[in-house]
Amino acid sequence: MSRTVSSWILSSARSSIILQGKGRWYSICIPNRNKIKWKLIFSKTCPYPAGSCRLDRTLSFPKAFRHTFTEEEHFSFQLSPAQINDILRAGELSHRTLDLNGKNANSVLRFESNQLASNSPIEDRRSAATCLQTAGMMFGVFDGHAGAACAQAVSERLLHYIAVSVMPRQSLEEIELAMEAMKPVRPILQWHRHPNDVEYQEITSQYLENLRVYWQHLLDLDTEPGFSLEEAMICAFKRLDSDISLEVQAPQENELMRNIALQVAFSGATACVAHIDGVHLHVANTGDCRAVLGVREEDGTWSTLPLTRDHNAYDEFEIRRLKREHPRSEEKTLFVNDRLLGILMPSRAFGDVQLKWSKELQHSILENSCDVEALNIYQYVPPNYHTPPYLTAEPEVTYHKLRSKDKFLVIASDGLWEMLSNEKVVKLVAGHLTDLNMQKSPLTFKKPINLGHMHNLLLQRKSKGLASLDQNIATHLIRHAIGSNEYGEVDPEKLAAMLTLPEDLARMYRDDITVTVVYFNSETIEDYYRNH
Numbered sequence: 207m208s209r210t211v212s213s214w215i216l217s218s219a220r221s222s223i224i225l226q227g228k229g230r231w232y233s234i235c236i237p238n239r240n241k242i243k244w245k246l247i248f249s250k251t252c253p254y255p256a257g258s259c260r261l262d263r264t265l266s267f268p269k270a271f272r273h274t275f276t277e278e279e280h281f282s283f284q285l286s287p288a289q290i291n292d293i294l295r296a297g298e299l300s301h302r303t304l305d306l307n308g309k310n311a312n313s314v315l316r317f318e319s320n321q322l323a324s325n326s327p328i329e330d331r332r333s334a335a336t337c338l339q340t341a342g343m344m345f346g347v348f349d350g351h352a353g354a355a356c357a358q359a360v361s362e363r364l365l366h367y368i369a370v371s372v373m374p375r376q377s378l379e380e381i382e383l384a385m386e387a388m389k390p391v392r393p394i395l396q397w398h399r400h401p402n403d404v405e406y407q408e409i410t411s412q413y414l415e416n417l418r419v420y421w422q423h424l425l426d427l428d429t430e431p432g433f434s435l436e437e438a439m440i441c442a443f444k445r446l447d448s449d450i451s452l453e454v455q456a457p458q459e460n461e462l463m464r465n466i467a468l469q470v471a472f473s474g475a476t477a478c479v480a481h482i483d484g485v486h487l488h489v490a491n492t493g494d495c496r497a498v499l500g501v502r503e504e505d506g507t508w509s510t511l512p513l514t515r516d517h518n519a520y521d522e523f524e525i526r527r528l529k530r531e532h533p534r535s536e537e538k539t540l541f542v543n544d545r546l547l548g549i550l551m552p553s554r555a556f557g558d559v560q561l562k563w564s565k566e567l568q569h570s571i572l573e574n575s576c577d578v579e580a581l582n583i584y585q586y587v588p589p590n591y592h593t594p595p596y597l598t599a600e601p602e603v604t605y606h607k608l609r610s611k612d613k614f615l616v617i618a619s620d621g622l623w624e625m626l627s628n629e630k631v632v633k634l635v636a637g638h639l640t641d642l643n644m645q646k647s648p649l650t651f652k653k654p655i656n657l658g659h660m661h662n663l664l665l666q667r668k669s670k671g672l673a674s675l676d677q678n679i680a681t682h683l684i685r686h687a688i689g690s691n692e693y694g695e696v697d698p699e700k701l702a703a704m705l706t707l708p709e710d711l712a713r714m715y716r717d718d719i720t721v722t723v724v725y726f727n728s729e730t731i732e733d734y735y736r737n738h
Contacts, residue, residue: 285702293705294685297321298678299400301334303343313484313608313730314343319400319722320680322621322688326709329354330619330720331361331475332403335395337369339377342483344368344395347495347720349476349619351550353582355469356557359450360477361403363413367446368481368490369394370421371438378421385418409463416449435481436603439490443477447556447599454559454571465581468571472583474550474558477601478514478617480724485608485734487615489513490601493552496623499606500614500632508636510628511612513604516620517554519544524553532593539590547588547596554598560586562595610732613639615724618683621717625687630694635723638682641675680721688716 285293302316319332329350336343344365350357370378373394384391424432433441454471458464476493489497491514499511517524519541528540542548550561560568565587572578572585606612616631626634676682686694689701707715 285706287698290698290701290705294322294681295320295676295678297400297402298681299332299334299398299403300678301398303336311730312343313727313734314482315725315727317345317398317722317724318678318680319720320678320684321720322684322718324621324712324716324718325354326712327354328718329357330621330718331357332720332722333361333365333479334398334722335365335369336398338393338396340369340372340374342481342486344479344481345615345617345722345724346477346479347617347619347722348478349493349495349621349718349720351474351555352558352584353469353473355466356450356471356473357475359413359466359470360446360475360556363417364442364446364477364479365395366417367420367442368439368479370417370424371433371442372435373421373432375425375432378425382418382422382425409466412453412463416453420445420449435483435486435488436605439479439481439488439603440601443490443492443556443599443601450557451559451562455567464575468575468578468583469581471557471559474555476517476552476555476619477599479601480615480617482608482615482724485731487513487606487608488603489606489617490603491515491517492554492556492599492601493517494620494623495618496620496628497604497615497617498628498631499612500616500635501609502611502613502636504611508632510632511606512628513606513615515602516552517602518552519546521553528553528596532596536590536592540596547590549588550597554600556599558597561588561597564594565591608726608731610728610735612726612731613728614726616683616721617724618721619717619719621719622683622687622721624717625690625719626683630686631683634683634686635679638675638679642677679723683721683723684719687719 297320299319300316303312303314317334319334321328321330321332323330331348331350331354333346333348334344346361346365348357348361348364381391381394432438450467450471454467458467476495478489478491478493478495478497480497481488481490491497494516495514496516497513499513501509501511503509515521515523519525525541528546529537532540540547545551546553547561550558563571568585568587572583575581578585614635616635618631622631676685685696685701688704689696689698691697691700704716
């Protein structure tokens with residue numbers, strides 16, 4: 207990025223008109239497929255007065271590298287390559303699956319994940335877990351808005367709701383008996399977490415009690431074999447969203463828990479969760495996170511298979527769905543400026559009770575609460591709010607039977623997809639796989655060894671940048687998302703500028719980005735088809 211462009215970023219930010227009030231409207235510039243796309247964004251300021259409940263505990267930029275305001279006197283976009291790598295790699299997470307014999311008999315070979323904040327603190331969350339009482343692994347990406355509280359709660363709870371929904375009746379009965387006898391309960395999930403992906407210990411017991419009420423309900427249904435995976439995922443999404451709504455309405459003497467429940471319900475989150483059991487892949491999506499499959503065809507070329515649809519005003523199915531659910535008199539006001547009721551970009555989400563509850567219920571809950579300003583809860587009823595709910599957390603579930611040519615699955619928040627197309631993401635992952643294999647392969651020489659030939663091979667590796675290749679594919683994708691120029695190459699100056707954008711400006715140029723890439727074990731998948 208040239209000095210001229212860097213200066214333009216600063217001058218445009220410093221001269222921008224900010225609407226004063228509880229929130230502000232931005233024009234957000236997002237590069238997309240080498241074009242500039244302007245969007246109207248509603249952003250809330252996030253003050254946390256002393257003594258108030260601050261919920262965000264995940265990745266934040268190292269303060270030594272990131273400016274706080276555009277008005278700083280000595281503003282610089284300069285970062286060393288080592289500093290850039292430190293920022294980009296801070297949230298890296300990877301895990302390789304192995305069975306007891308040290309051999310991988312799982313269709314999931316490994317997964318790699320990373321996050322990069324734009325908001326301060328970051329509003330995205332992620333989850334990954336192995337099911338211990340049923341088969342399979344689950345991976346989730348959650349994109350929060352109006353704060354991180356809802357995304358945090360959903361990332362902690364949703365996978366448990368899904369796991370409970372598919373557990374056999376006998377297992378549910380065993381857990382319930384252990385709870386009644388106050389005995390230890392066998393764990394349902396084995397979490398794979400980054401050290402910063404922490405739980406809120408203060409409210410874990412309440413979350414467990416509400417999960418217990420859910421499995422008691424499943425036991426009362428007295429059905430066996432129970433839900434299909436698709437039914438289980440739909441039921442789990444809807445039940446958790448219902449619990450989020452009910453928890454804030456229930457009497458609560460503990461002020462901390464009450465405040466957390468308020469922040470969770472009045473913020474929101476989209477969610478995309480993949481459940482992988484052998485060759486059976488189910489993806490449940492609510493909102494505008496996205497899941498894309500990378501497929502290597504027989505001729506060696508790569509193709510892209512989208513497994514989700516973005517739920518927003520650009521999707522004709524969503525527009526028709528909402529029109530069916532509301533009177534004809536509201537057809538022209540359902541989407542305003544490509545936003546639900548002129549407010550929200552996604553048309554499906556957890557939380558966001560402002561778009562689900564009646565005006566009377568909202569008023570009743572908030573007037574009996576503590577200082578909602580301190581909790582950063584924005585009280586606003588949009589115009590043309592007549593027949594709620596306008597928003598749902600019900601997911602669309604896609605089933606795909608894995609084939610040996612299905613090599614990887616990319617799940618990411620919209621911060622990635624605003625910068626890179628599906629096809630570009632698959633191309634980058636495929637290219638990274640090739641380069642990584644080349645990096646790991648030993649140099650072979652014909653005897654007698656020709657020093658000139660050896661030198662040329664080493665120069666080829668250096669020219670490809672293999673020595674400094676990101677080992678984590680999610681980091682590689684994030685690097686390209688924010689640092690690519692019009693030729694699709696990473697521009698170090700642009701990358702440094704995008705990483706040092708001050709907190710009051712960064713959200714205008716990029717969103718929080720969370721990426722999880724799941725690699726499949728082709729041999730295990732081939733074995734399945736040989737044996738069936």
